[in-house]
Amino acid sequence: MDTLRVKHVVNELEADLAQRAELHPVPNDYAQLTRDFCARVASLLLWGLPAFNQLRLPVAPNYHTMQKTSDLVAHAIVQTASFWNLRMARRVDPVKVFLHAESLSAFISDRMDSYEVYFCDHPEKVEAYGQRYRTLDEILAAKVDVEAMGEPYEIAPLPLSNGRFGCLYCNKSMQDMQILEIHHEAIHQSHGMVACTECTWTSTDEPGNLASHQQRAHDIYEAGHPDAFSTNIDHLCHKPRNKLIKLLVEDFRTRARLRNMQPPPPRVPAAWGLRRVAMEIVGVRSEIMRIPGWRELVNLKRANRVAQQ
Structure with missing residues (x-):
């Protein structure tokens, strides 16, 4: 190789x-x-x-x-x-x-x-x-290395974070390569734009635009924010079902890692509605919060990932 x-x-x-x-x-x-x-x-x-x-x-x-x-x-x-x-x-x-x-x-x-x-x-x-x-x-x-990985203003994925793609020019980490490409175009080739590090969303650079989007769409908050790693069902139910499913799968993995176990298969029954998924998240997060060291891992994986604005 x-x-x-x-x-x-x-x-x-x-x-x-x-x-x-x-x-x-x-x-x-x-x-x-x-x-x-x-x-x-x-x-x-x-x-x-x-x-x-x-x-x-x-x-x-x-x-x-x-x-x-x-x-x-x-x-x-x-x-x-x-x-x-x-x-x-x-x-x-x-x-x-x-x-x-x-x-x-x-x-x-x-x-x-x-x-x-x-x-x-x-x-x-x-x-x-x-x-x-x-x-x-x-x-x-x-x-x-810049010389080996890419030339000026060329997109190159950098393995700086576990499981994510890093930007060569600003060291922000992206969820996947498509998002990195959009980030590169919006931030490094345009002016007055902001781009999400988790999805393909972009917008004009107005105060609060990016933070509001990431809170609403991705459940990403600054460390210490009262809604970070929330166990409030009403708060969770304001998010799209597909996002709740992703959060639930992520929480399964967090719980398994804290217990040194293999996570369960990432499948959620199709019959589960929005509130049922939210209730499951609350249950899993309540378990996580009883395991020593949970806060450090959660902050590392989610809250401190807040977007490098």
Whole structure:
């Protein structure tokens, strides 16, 4: 696999492990443990079967038929995450950061599927990155680089946040590549416009426009706002049903992460009306609020994501 794709995987893994470290006490060598983990995954992606053999990790029977980047990434993470958990459990000072191999690999491989459009559209960027960063140590130490990733006023996705797309010019993070393109056009190629980081909404830059839209449409508030992570059914029922479903799925994942469990399948019965979904959100959030460390994770994932205006 080329070094630019590998670097994206490493950045996503580093971000995920850093978030986990904020929820649990970690030893002084956690940064080195993270680097070792990322180095193992990167070596499996760079060198393939010889690296699996050298590290004595099992190989899936269908490994030789895997062609998609996301499949190779998922396989490498599954094998390495299992090794991480075993290694952590054997420590004298056990690290309370255990990885659910399947959910972590699925999340990262989904992100790589999202990035694949950019990689395929810009083979020259992939080649330039490969010429600049050749060794494993260089890949692990490399920062996101303007010269390798994009030229002035060209759109380039930066893996700065876990699961999101960063803007090269202002470091704001977007929900997906389409939103990044609209943001780029509205903010960096036009004047007097504001653009949402969560959807394709744009507007003239009038006071309160962006904040009002994000509160109404996305349930995004500044940390400490009384409506942030609300358990008020009437407040929730003012939002569209499809947004409530997204909030519910996000809350399921938050609860699962706090409990170190795999989240349930992200399905909501079609028969559930607006109020039924809102009631479910209230129930899940009430459970979350009883779990130690919930506020830090919620602020990290949602309230402090408030839009970089």
